[in-house]
Amino acid sequence: MIDPKLLRGSLNTIIIKLLSERNEMYGYEITQHVKDITAGEVQLTEGALYPALHRLEGKGILSTELRNVGNRVRKYYRLTEAGKTEVVHQMTAMEDFIKSMQLILNPKLV
Amino acid sequence: MIDPKLLRGSLNTIIIKLLSERNEMYGYEITQHVKDITAGEVQLTEGALYPALHRLEGKGILSTELRNVGNRVRKYYRLTEAGKTEVVHQMTAMEDFIKSMQLILNPKLV
DNA sequence: AAATATACCTAATTTTCTTAGGCATAAGTA
DNA sequence: TACTTATGCCTAAGAAAATTAGGTATATTT
Secondary structure (H helix, E strand, O other): OOOHHHHOOOHHHHHHHHHHHHOOEEHHHHHHHHHHHOOOOOOOOHHHHHHHHHHHHHOOOEEEEEEEEOOEEEEEEEEOHHHHHHHHHHHHHHHHHHHHHHHHHOHHHO | OOOHHHHOOOHHHHHHHHHHHHOOEEHHHHHHHHHHHOOOOOOOOHHHHHHHHHHHHHOOOEEEEEEEEOOEEEEEEEEOHHHHHHHHHHHHHHHHHHHHHHHHHOHHHO
16 A cells, blocks of 8 residues: 555646546546556545545636436536646656656666 | 655655665755755755654654764764664655556556 | 855644545445 | 445544744855
8 A cells, every 4th residue: 555645745646637538537436546557556535535626626627517327426527728738737747756756766776 | 846745745755765875964965965966856945854854853763963063063864773674664665656656647658 | 245055943824634524325245 | 124335425623744934043155
């Protein structure tokens, strides 16, 4: 299991990257998808995820649509136009971050 | 400049990794060294660094020694035995984290 | 003489997370 | 049938750690 502390700061990037690939997703789906592709290593907690989704919606990065599925209601999120711009910035920022971490942590490879 | 938000959660790892390589360092030296090896991309803020150093000392990961240099006092930090064990754990955790992030963010490469 | 660099620190505020729930429907199991 | 697990949304209290914005002092450079 990935140390949740390391994940701090990366949650927004994860969310908008996934939404850039799949058009729309609902919250629970995001948690399951992340769990699947990381073989269970990354488990987003709902207490962190939902407030983060709400914040991104408040900032105009995401828009939502409620949809009935059977007797349940799902809240689908998708990127706004502003959100699509954000993806590019955040991905660049994440790549730069990882490169810097590798410079700091693997000095032998430099 | 690296988005400071992405750095959240990685500060402890950076500190103890640097100390595992250089035996002892003082706070200001850590900020400068990180800035140097990342070509100015990562700039640790003192408001984050010093409290982090104090927390790590409080947990018994680091020990300190005050030393006079000219008319100034520097506070040198080094890893305790427990700290040396921690380095291994944290580095493994960081590698796992980066791998997971790459799974999430670069699905094409998988 | 003034500005920058070195070197330590803290306190108020903000941000975000963890923890620990609550509510409800659907599906699987004993 | 009853219970548990999965699905699916949410929030609130508290904790953790960052940002911001200082303070103090010596040393060096302009």
